[in-house]
Structures are given as structure tokens and as C-alpha cells.
Amino acid sequence: MGNQSHLGLHLRICFFLLLSFHGLSFYLPGVAPQDFFKGDTLRVKVNKLASTKTQLPYSYYSIPYCRPHKIVDSAENLGEVLRGDRIENSPYEFQMRIPQMCNVVCRVVLDEKKTKEFKEKIDDEYRVNMILDNLPLVVPMTNSPVIYQHGYFVGRKIQYAGTKEEKYFINNHLAFIVKYHRDIQTDSARIVGFEVNAYSVKHQYDGKWNDKNRLTTCDAHAKRTVLTSDPPQEVENNKEVIFTYDVDFQESEIKWASRWDTYLLMADDQVHWFSIVNSLMIVLFLSGMVAMIMLRTLYRDISKYNQLETQEEAQEETGWKLVHGDVFRPPVNSDLLCVYVGTGVQFFGMILLAMIFAVLGFLSPSNRGGLMTALLILWVLMGIFGGYASARLYKSFKGTEWKSITLKTAFMFPGIAFAIFFVLNALIWGEKSSGAVPFGTMFALVFLWFGISVPLVFFGSYIGFKKPALEDPVKTNKIPRQIPEQAWYMSSAFSILIGGILPFGAVFIELFFILTSIWLQQFYYIFGFLFIVFVILIVTCAEITIVLCYFQLCSEDYLWWWRSYLTSGSSALYLFLYTIFYFFTKLNITKPVSGILYFGYMLIASYAFFVLTGTIGFYACFWFTRLIYSSVKID
Template sequence: MAFLRSLVFSTLLLSLLHTAFSFYLPGVAPQDFFKGDVLQVKVNKLTSTKTQLPYSFYSLPYPAPKKIQDSAENLGEVLRGDRIENSLYVFKMREPQMCNVVGKIKLDAKNAKEFKEKINDEYRVNMILDNLPLVVPIKRNDQDSTVYQLGFHVGLKGQYTGSKEEKYFIHNHLAFTVKYHRDVQTESARIVGFEVKPFSVKHEYDGKWDDKKTRLTTCDPHAKHTVVNNNSPQEVEENKEIIFTYDVDFQESDVKWASRWDAYLLMNDDQIHWFSIVNSLMIVLFLSGMVAMIMLRTLYRDIAKYNELETQEEAQEETGWKLVHGDVFRPPNNSDLLCVYVGTGVQFFGMILVTMIFAILGFLSPSNRGGLMTAMLLVWVFMGIFAGYSSTRLYKMFKGSEWKRIALRTATLFPAIVSVIFFILNALIWGQKSSGAVPFGTMFALVFLWFGISVPLVFVGSYIGFKKPAIENPVKTNKIPRQIPEQAWYMNPAFSVLIGGILPFGAVFIELFFILTSIWLNQFYYIFGFLFLVFIILVVTCAEITIVLCYFQLCSEDYLWWWRSYLTSGSSALYLFLYATFYFFTKLEITKLVSAIFYFGYMLIASYAFFVVTGTIGFYACFWFTRLIYSSVKID
């Protein structure tokens, strides 16, 4: 345990130093710009934390280029609902522009209704410049610091000029600020910041409208503050004309290109985050150490007692875990299903481990949009070979012979259940005409990854596993099952299973809060070093709590440990889903039924995956434990 504590402390210290002193993004190449170079602003999806349904930027009647071009998107971006397209916002490097007209639209009843709905649901417009997302700087009242919010609101609603009626106003004038870091020797510059301050301005002009010649009387391009009259916001109503304009200013910054994401990744007060995570890890480590010491001392005493030749007969008459040695390795009910779930859990465990290693190395940083989800899908697919191998090895130990049937169930059971939920949710999102609906081409790609790569790899792993010699049990199994005595109330399977899931959930619930916040409140998550430590603690906790309860179960002469070991640590998924429900009602402001179904559907998938991986950890821990203790005692 001392070694484990020192190892965790060293890893923690290294992750702190790494996060504090550097932030390197492999695979993202810097781009140099010279004065006058054209900068193309791209538009991304419209997002709302109230509906969780993303929409394409041009789903609203914003002025658009003659030809809308989609940027190349990876699988993860499509699944996230990203729709990156070109726009009419074009800058020239280090050349400020004042009161540029983007275009003019006239609202009809349908367009006015669409804008009002998006404003009412607090949708935000997302843009990208040189791979940097657009942010709105907000000064904190209580501190001399600035926080950044991703994107700007489509508009706002409120009362105006003493009217009691609530009206809708659109943000049609954008004051951009592009921050750059200049190279003194080459005079080239790199973009390190992209900010905006949105305004609602009822623009006015003289004469007949001409896109190129008309001069706005509400906008002076020669003044430092281009919006001359901001007392008249642009109302959203039918037959209203809306003129979209923008300014752009360039500011030199001392921030270097390698550190330009720091402002985005420090959007929240992280002191509570760090303190909570460290506190949680230390408590769980302390409890795990205590449990391990008690278990080791108790087991050493039991094994020493059972192995004393003089008291061999006396030991056999006593109650304890040794008495069930002839039944402890008897195959359980529904052993085929257990093999399938264990194989799926191994696949998930491998996916999490490999993905997290890549994330710690920086390859899956927020600048690589969709990279995390793409990596998880691909790694999951290629881990199918380990799923097939694990399930078939266990299946052969249970004296099974039809390995192809087990391989097929391992390859299809979990993905099929998730696919059914996913297709139902996708149909609901498609009915809302959201960009979050997965298109047919992406669906085909997912099906190909499943049946074209994952399924064959599962069969390959199953074939290799079945060709291996069967795992031999350390003790023989009796032909007639031993009768299990009546158990105390606290050893009831349902009670012990529910109790067993509390500690593993306690190891992750604080980190879970930040993960849910990043997913559902549109914030970045980047502390993968801490997440990896929490994952290690989760593995240790699942293993130890399952071993402890398994030991108590065997001491009570109850040898039906196979499924209970899986369910004991896997029950932490129930607490995860309950916490997700609590988070929904306390932190989110979702009002639409479709959005609520969308949230609970995806959290159900996440909880199911958590059940599979934690259950597999607990099962293998008990499998190792039982084989260890029964191979350490002398049995006639």
C-alpha cells in the first residue's frame, strides 16, 4: 500500500506540474499570417443549454454566401452536431474594419417566429477563426478578472421605452476583437484570441438600399466607436428590416500560440475543482488501504489455520469459506450471458484505457473538435478482439463448446441495445430538424464499423481464445450442489449488491459533476490527468469492495458469487443514473419533452456502459481472489 500511495502521489504531482507549466497540442499546426492576409470566419452550430438541440447557423435566415461550403468534419464532429460552414464575415490581418455591412433581410411571419423561438430558448451563435472558437468576455463584479462564454446570444428579450409588453431584439452588430502574437523578426503573426461584443442596433440609411453604396446613418466608419446610436435596438417583428454589420479590431498580445487555449480552458473557478478531486482521491485511497490491510491480515490468519496439519480435522468442522470449496467454481445460471457481459466489459475497459492515454498526451485536446468521440469509437471497434477472447476463455472454462454463438452474442448484444436507444433518440431529434440528427451517411459508417470491423475482430479473438487450453480450477467441483444455509438479512443479495455500488460511485461523483457540466452546459473538459487518477481509484475501489463482500459471502457458506460479484460493483451505475436525474432537476433548465428524453436517453446509455465496465472489474477481482485463496489451502 505504501508503494501504491507513493505511485499515486507521484502521478498526481506530475499531472499538476504538467498542467501548470505547459499545454501542448500535438497534431495542431500553427499558421502564420502577414499583414493584409485574408482571414475567413467560419460559422458553427447554434447551441442552447435549455433545449440541448443544436441547429445549423443557416437554419435561421442570416445573410449567407452565394455558395455555402461545408468544412471537412470527422465522425465525432458529426455526432456532436457540428456543422462548420463558410460565412460573409471576412477580415484582413491587422487591418481594422469599421461598420462593414454583411447584408440585409426582411422578416416574414415565419422568419420572425424562428428568431423569437431561438431567442426565447437562449440559443448562442458559434463561430471559428483559425480553429479558435468565438467567445464573449465578461468582467466579474466581485473579482478583477474576466471569464469567457462560448458564442454570443442570438438576441435578447425584455421591455423597452416603458412598454409593459415583452419584445424580442436581435444581435445584428458584432464588434470583433482578434488578438495576435507578432514575431518581431519576420513580422508574421499568429492568432491567439477571438472575442466579440454583440449589439442590437436599429440601423438607418438614406435613399434606396444598395449593398455596396448605401451609407448607414447609425454607423460612422471613421469613429472609434462605430455604433453612434445604440439607444434603438433592432426589434424582431414581421415586415421589419434587419441590417447585419460588424467591426473588427486587432490587438497585439503577449500570449504565445502554444498557450492560446488557456483562456478557454479556465472558464470556471478551478480551485474548488482541484480541492474536491484531491480530497475525494485521498479519502478513497485511505478507505482502500484500510480495507486491504484488514483483508490481508484476516486471510493470512485463515490460510495459516487451515494449513495446520494438527488442526486439519478441526478446521473442516468449522464454518467458513473452505467448506464450500466443492461448489465455489460451479458454473452459474445463465453462464453464457455472464461470458458475454464480461467480454463486453473488457472491450470497454480497453477503450477507456487507450483513449485516456491519448488524451493525457494531448492528442484529444478541445482544439481537435470531435477527436475524443472519434477516438473512442475507433478504439472500441478494434478492442473487439479482446472482447471475443475474454468471453470465449470464460465460456470454455464453463465447459462450453459452441464458441461461435458466444462470439456472435458478444459482438451484437451491447451494440444492439445501444443502437435501439440511439435510433429512437435520433428519430426524435430528426423530427425537430436539428443538426444533431445523425445523417444517413454517418449511420452507414457506424454500421460498417460495427459489422465490417468489430464483429470480425470479435470472432478472431473468440477463435484464438477457444483454441487455448481451458482454465483449470484449483479445486474440484462436487457433483451434488451443497445446500446454502439461511443467510442473515445483511447478506441478502439485493442489499449487499446495492451497498457495494456506493463506494465506487463515491470515487467518481465529484468528477462526474464536471463531466456532466462540460457535456450539457457547453463547456470544455480538459483535466485528463485527474480523470485518469479517478479511473485508477475507481478500478481499485471496485475490486476491493467486491472482494470484501465476496469474502463475507463465502464465509456465510454462500457460493453463488459469479453474478453477485458482477452486480456488486456494477450497481454503481444505478447511483450514476440517479445522480444524473438529480443533476437534471437542479442544474439544467430543460423545459421541452424532447430535450428531456434526449438527456435521459443518453444518460441511460452512459449508465449502461458504466455498469458493464465496473461489473467486469468486480468480476475479475473476485475471480482472481477466489482462485488465489482456494489454491493456497490444503484440501483433501
């Protein structure tokens, strides 16, 4: 695929989405259903070859499969290209509701190079992905409940018992099953299922090969196919492979609007409900503690402080009121804190809107790459809120160089993420994988960043800095108060590490399913559960930070700014540790490049999670301190 076509396509996508409200239709779940009548031609498209062992996608024609007369690329969106999808036409064509037996696609004679290519893909357990009427090809694995595998294996490797001899067999015969829902009145049909069973068949024929040969292992006239042969079709130098297929049509009661339901059935809904109940228990526990602090301890403290009349009584004060003259003193590295808070607001807006769109059904899996594209576009658009938040906080710290803060907000996180992504992309490119992002797409990403995101961040910062600075509830003393020696359990490191456990505990079960969908190529569409868990995460981050912040202020430690951010943000550390555990227990990645890709992308995800959760905790603590110090009388 040419870089110029990628560039033109993605620039059109960017402008279309950003300049028109109707751009949201880009995410709508699928186009209008297509009606097929008996005899209409159905054309199968091929997608990438994918493996859970290597995580490196390749285009279908990177190995010597049968090719059509002319390979035509389907236009992909930005998200599809980033995921490594490469959708092309194929020589597989059907006639609607007309079963076919033993259609010969082509004959391939394997040379040394082709043999090596097939063996490498079989070794790495690559699966072939195809598409019919926008439905992905699946292999039914179990019947009750129905569980599907995405795509069929290129072949299989067998090691004979007691010997070191290994033989490779290719799946060269495909038995397609096309399910359709028929309209009785018009006799038209809509495709609601696309399944396959793949077999390795060593085809036989009489005489020398030509296009008119009749296969003895596969008789179209007798409507019979020998689905197993002994031995099956081996992958070996100088051997021929004949690719064939059958297609059967089955009428189904499933309606077109519900055709994705079968693909998205989750056999473990109970696990998700358990996750939510578990998280709600954490939230209730923290809510009880916050309620106790706010309604009992804090109320009693405020009443006591407001009743102090004599100087002698005032000198006997203990607790959080003692630090009222220092609690709003700007922290060390306040500029960096403003940048992180602004970036966190940008992330929060992006994820919240993406969740809402997903729950409402705008990000259907039938729209491949839609979720990735939506996240990128929303990140760009949310730059205005990120710039506003960083500039507003910066001005409350009496800062004057708002342009410097804006530049850091616009470039710090995207710059770090893009640098890691660029290195990983170079590794993918070195492996000649279709997952490598083309130059045109890379240019489109840079254009989104510099051409749209940066100006929006500046615009938001300009508005935020023009607003009057937030007035502190109490005055700040000129001389900082000395912080008394703290108990070990009130130290910064201990409280920060403890603070991250509960937010991570609220999401780690759902995290397992997210990682499984990303790295084990399973469908994920339970955004309702995910949205509930996201709300629980927000509440948990806010409450744990408020509780620990209150204990910190009561011990006369007023350095709460950074600690409030790091308390809930430390949950990202546990997330990254969990991804390490997941790598060694659930994945079967053996190649060093694939391991680097996994940890590189998980590092970016953990960093983003740190920025998001840290910002939630910071704003909760910011609101809490302003509330309690505005409620007491300060002479």
C-alpha cells in the first residue's frame, strides 16, 4: 500500500472528523444492511495473518497463498492501520444460497523459499483472518456455550513420539458455512454468520495437472469431499499443494441487527459481576471512612476550633488547623505538577467521552479500528481542556510564564509516548510486519499532534490564564513551618504505595479481560461493565486520596500537593507489575522483539494510567483541603 494513499486518506479523515459534527457517523456501528438474492456474488476479503505468540501481524499475501488476478487494497481508517489490519480482495467467491463443493482455487508447487515461509508461520501458530459482508471469519471451538476462535490456523506441526522428526501440514481445504436470515416476502437474505472448518487434504488426481483435472479426493459432481486424508498435505520442498474450498449456506433465525451477538457472547458474565461487587465493597468501605471523617471527626474539629477564644487555647491546638498558614504554599516543581494535572484532565475527557460513545453503541466492533480512531481524535480535541486546567492551576501558584507551561503540557506526554512508539515501530518494520505504521500514517499522527492538538492546548491555556486566579481560603505564611518527625506509617513512600492498592484492586479483574482482548485477539465489547468499573475507579481514587490526605494534615505535614497526585497514581505501578505477571502466566511469547513490543506498549498504558488516576486523586484532595480550610475561623 502506497504511503501517499495513506497520507491522503488520513488527512481527509482528520479534516472530516474535526470540521464536521457529522464526522461522528464515522463511528456508527456498521453501514446499512445489504440484501442478497439467490445467485448474487459474495466476495470474501482477506485480512492480516495474526499470532498470539509473536504479536506481529503480516499481510495475507506475505506467504504464497492463491492470489486474484489483481490485488486491491480496501481503504482502511487510521485505527485499522495502527492495528496492522490490511484488508485485500481474494480469489474466494460464492453465489448466494448456491452450495459449492470442491472448488479448486489454485495449485502451488513449493520451492525452498515458499516451504520456509509456510513452516515459519505454522511454527508461530499464525491464523488467517477473512471477512465476508463485514463479518470476521470464525472457527467454532465449542457448542455449549458457543465459543469462537478468530480465524483459522495456517497449519499444524506434528512431532512423532519417540523421535525428533517434525512434519508440517498445511490447511489447504476450507469448508465455509455462511449463515443467512431470509426475508420471506422479498426472498432476499442478509448474512448473519461466517464460519469455517479448515482441513489438511492431500488431493489426488489422474494424469498430469491442468485446470480441467477432476480431483479423486474431492468430487464436485458427487457433492463429496474427503475431509481427512492419510497422510495429510505436508509442507515440503518440491511438493504441490492444491487449495480447495466448499461452501454451505444455512438459514438462521438470527436477525441482521443481532448478528454480532454470537461473536460477543461472554461465557463469564458472572466474573464481571463479581468484579463489580468486589469493587463496590471497596468503595463502600472508603465511603464509610470519608463519611466518618467528614461528618464526625471533621465536624468536631471545626466546632472545637471555632470555639477557641483565648490565646492560651489557640497555642494548644493540634491537628490539621495548625498548618493552615502553609497548606496552600506552592509545592516544589509546581510547573511539572501543573503539566501532569493538565495532561490528566485531557486523558479523563478522552476516556469519559469514549466510554459514553461505546456504551451508546457508537464504537461497534463491526467498525474495525473505530475505537482506536475515536481515542486519537478525542485526545486531540480534549487538548483545550488540558491546556485550560494546567494554566488555571499554574496561575493559582502565582506563575507568569504561561506559554512555557502550555508547551510542556502539549509536548511532554505525547513526546514520551511518541518516542517509545517510534522505537517500537522501527522494530516492527525490521521484522517486515504489516503492523509497521507507514510513513504517510506517521505523518498524519504528527499532523494531528502539531497541527491540531498543540493549537487547542494553547487556546485552552490562553482562556485559563485570562481567568482570575483562585483565591486560597487562608493566607500563606512567609516563613514555612517546620514539619515534625513523622511515624514510619505516615512516611511519603509508605502512604503512596498503600494508596495505589485499592484503585488497582477495583479494576484488576476487568484489566484481565482487556489484556486478553488485546494480546490474545478476543472480542471485547462489554463496555457497560467497563463504564461501571471506570466510575468505581474514579470514586476509589478520590476517596483513598482524601482519607490519606486528612491523616497527613492531622500529623502536621502540609506537603500534600505531590503526595495527593502520587497516592492514587501509584496504582499504575501495580498495573505494570500485573502486566509482567500476565506476560509470564498467560502469554506464550518467545521472540525478543515481541516481548519488547509487549512491555513497550504496556509501559505507555501504565504511564497513561498514572497520569489519569493521579489527576483524579489530586483534584479530590484539592477540593477537600479548600473545603475544610474555608470552614474554620482563622484569626
